[in-house]
Amino acid sequence: MPKPKIGVIGSGRLGTAIARQGSKAGYEVRIANSRGPESLGLMLSVLLPGVVAGTVDEVIGQSDVIVLAIPLNQYKTLKPELFAEKIVIDAMNYWPPTEGAIEEFMNENVTSSEYIQQYLKNARVVKTLNHIAYNELEQHHLSAGDPKRRAMVLAGDDRTAKTVVSELIDAIGFDPVDLGELKNGRKFQPDTKLFNARYLANDL
Amino acid sequence: MELGVFSFGDVQRAKDGSLGPTSESVTNLLEAIQLADKVGLDVFGIGEHHTEYFPASSPSTLIAAAAATTKNIKLTSAVTVLSTDDPVRVYQQFATADIISGGRVEIIAGRGSSTESFPLFGYDLRDYDELYAEKLDLLLKINASEDGKVTWEGKFRPALDNVEIVPRPKEKMNIWLATGGNPESSIRAARLGLPITYAIIGGHVSRFAPLVELYHEAARQYKTPNADVRVAIATPGFIAEDAKDAKDTFWKAWSWAMTTLGKVRGFAAPTRDHYDAESNRDGALFAGSPEEIAGRILELHKRIGHTRHIFQMDTGQLPHDKFLKSIELLGTKVAPIVRAALEEEKKKEENAKNAKA
Numbered sequence: 001m002p003k004p005k006i007g008v009i010g011s012g013r014l015g016t017a018i019a020r021q022g023s024k025a026g027y028e029v030r031i032a033n034s035r036g037p038e039s040l041g042l043m044l045s046v047l048l049p050g051v052v053a054g055t056v057d058e059v060i061g062q063s064d065v066i067v068l069a070i071p072l073n074q075y076k077t078l079k080p081e082l083f084a085e086k087i088v089i090d091a092m093n094y095w096p097p098t099e100g101a102i103e104e105f106m107n108e109n110v111t112s113s114e115y116i117q118q119y120l121k122n123a124r125v126v127k128t129l130n131h132i133a134y135n136e137l138e139q140h141h142l143s144a145g146d147p148k149r150r151a152m153v154l155a156g157d158d159r160t161a162k163t164v165v166s167e168l169i170d171a172i173g174f175d176p177v178d179l180g181e182l183k184n185g186r187k188f189q190p191d192t193k194l195f196n197a198r199y200l201a202n203d204l
Numbered sequence: 205m206e207l208g209v210f211s212f213g214d215v216q217r218a219k220d221g222s223l224g225p226t227s228e229s230v231t232n233l234l235e236a237i238q239l240a241d242k243v244g245l246d247v248f249g250i251g252e253h254h255t256e257y258f259p260a261s262s263p264s265t266l267i268a269a270a271a272a273t274t275k276n277i278k279l280t281s282a283v284t285v286l287s288t289d290d291p292v293r294v295y296q297q298f299a300t301a302d303i304i305s306g307g308r309v310e311i312i313a314g315r316g317s318s319t320e321s322f323p324l325f326g327y328d329l330r331d332y333d334e335l336y337a338e339k340l341d342l343l344l345k346i347n348a349s350e351d352g353k354v355t356w357e358g359k360f361r362p363a364l365d366n367v368e369i370v371p372r373p374k375e376k377m378n379i380w381l382a383t384g385g386n387p388e389s390s391i392r393a394a395r396l397g398l399p400i401t402y403a404i405i406g407g408h409v410s411r412f413a414p415l416v417e418l419y420h421e422a423a424r425q426y427k428t429p430n431a432d433v434r435v436a437i438a439t440p441g442f443i444a445e446d447a448k449d450a451k452d453t454f455w456k457a458w459s460w461a462m463t464t465l466g467k468v469r470g471f472a473a474p475t476r477d478h479y480d481a482e483s484n485r486d487g488a489l490f491a492g493s494p495e496e497i498a499g500r501i502l503e504l505h506k507r508i509g510h511t512r513h514i515f516q517m518d519t520g521q522l523p524h525d526k527f528l529k530s531i532e533l534l535g536t537k538v539a540p541i542v543r544a545a546l547e548e549e550k551k552k553e554e555n556a557k558n559a560k561a
Contacts, residue, residue, distance in 0.1 A: 011387065011388065012386050012387075012388070013384075013385050013386055013387075016387055039388075042391055042418065042421060042422050042425065043387045043388070043391065043418065045421070046414065046417055046418040046421050047387055047414050047415075047418055071332070073329065073330045074330075095469070095470070097319065097468055097469045097470070098317075098319060098469065099319075099329050099332075100319065100322060100323075100328070100329030100330070133406070133407070134385075135385075135406065135407035135408075135411055136407070138411065139407055139408060139411070189470075190469065190470030190471065191470030192470075193472060194472075195470060195471050195472060196466075196471035196472050197471075197472035198478075
């Protein structure tokens with residue numbers, strides 16, 4: 001099976017780090033932000049050679065795996081109807097100290113990714129890439145089998161989607177560890193021992 | 205190469221471990237700035253924060269006091285959280301201090317990585333980007349005005365119709381942008397023709413090399429008139445005579461700060477392994493002996509060509525006497541090594557040029 005096409009939404013620190021690592025791992029990567037593709041020309045030429053810019057809608061339409069790397073408080077700018085059957089990596093966090101409290105995410109019984117899944121109802125949401133510092137994506141990647149290779153946990157309700165995402169995680173240099181259903185994402189949200197911590201797959 | 209210090213006005217810790225008074229942090233900070241001036245450092249920055257740990261909520265006031273009691277050192281905010289302030293007021297306050305100092309005051313504008321000023325002053329974090337863009341636009345317009353009059357209109361502040369903004373310093377103030385690594389910020393600074401400060405709090409410092417390249421490339425493409433293209437680096441740092449002593453002392457303070465911040469922001473506390481990796485070679489934590497730190501500044505200079513490096517030393521309730529000693533060593537030991545090495549390099553380059561000619 002050919003490698004899925006990756007579309008990164010968000011061109012901040014995390015979005016550009018994911019795009020670069022995905023591209024280096026041989027994936028076809030597109031990127032978009034809210035300001036439009038013309039805002040990305042310089043950034044692409046210097047920081048992201050090989051990555052293609054598009055509008056948010058174009059990038060979603062042209063990609064198989066969509067990585068959401070925008071501030072969570074902007075999620076309603078996404079159009080749910082564009083996400084049918086798409087695999088979505090939710091790399092966002094509900095993180096009041098950095099983005100402020102958001103009324104609708106205050107219910108502690110529901111994780112932010114479950115809200116995203118409800119909003120993008122026909123997408124197959126996998127929560128991951130949210131619990132690692134963006135710079136560590138570029139500094140801590142190691143080849144498969146290296147005893148020091150860091151684990152990257154993920155959670156989601158769709159097995160096929162999780163297989164595809166696990167392959168991507170492996171390709172960018174981390175050991176994927178499936179923690180089960182999407183609701184288990186609560187184990188690696190902010191304020192948990194897995195958030196921003198370094199573990200080996202065997203420790204988990 | 206300009207060398208200096210920046211601080212958020214870290215409070216001291218009492219013997220029982222509780223936090224000391226915020227008033228003490230103000231007087232300590234003023235003492236630190238005066239010492240930095242005395243030992244010949246080039247710049248001192250005060251970073252606006254609004255917490256019991258970091259009570260430096262009003263940098264312009266401290267800078268005005270320092271302006272009156274120092275001779276040569278440049279005084280800057282590091283940073284001014286412009287998004288939640290009024291650019292007119294920011295300009296008036298810093299311009300006043302600048303006049304008192306005889307032209308040594310600068311502003312480093314940033315969006316701020318701490319967000320406590322948003323609820324404090326009634327701003328919405330959803331407007332994070334828009335607020336910053338608009339307020340920066342106004343601040344630059346005020347600074348650029350030749351006759352002191354400003355006409356401006358925006359969304360978050362009443363419009364100005366040919367309004368006089370005073371006092372006016374003799375020269376326009378130096379305004380920098382600060383960024384924690386968002387690529388768009390490097391482009392923004394270049395587009396506006398502003399010098400840029402990269403705040404690097406973790407990871408490898410050399411990972412910022414591509415962003416510096418992006419900044420220079422953007423400056424080449426935008427060709428903004430009168431652009432001031434300069435790169436500064438701001439990192440944690442601490443100097444003691446003995447390298448091991450420096451690393452152990454800073455570990456205690458830094459890990460305490462990161463653990464405290466981790467509790468607020470919900471991330472795991474750092475380990476000593478992590479610290480050791482980041483306080484050596486290419487790491488972002490510049491803790492060590494004067495020779496070691498001078499070497500690391502020069503190494504980084506080779507890679508990214510920065511012309512200013514400022515260090516946040518008093519983090520995690522570092523004892524005030526150790527903070528002062530570290531400032532002294534930066535001025536008396538580190539700076540001479542760095543200056544001599546760069547001077548030597550310049551001579552070599554000139555000789556090479558002459559040889560070619």
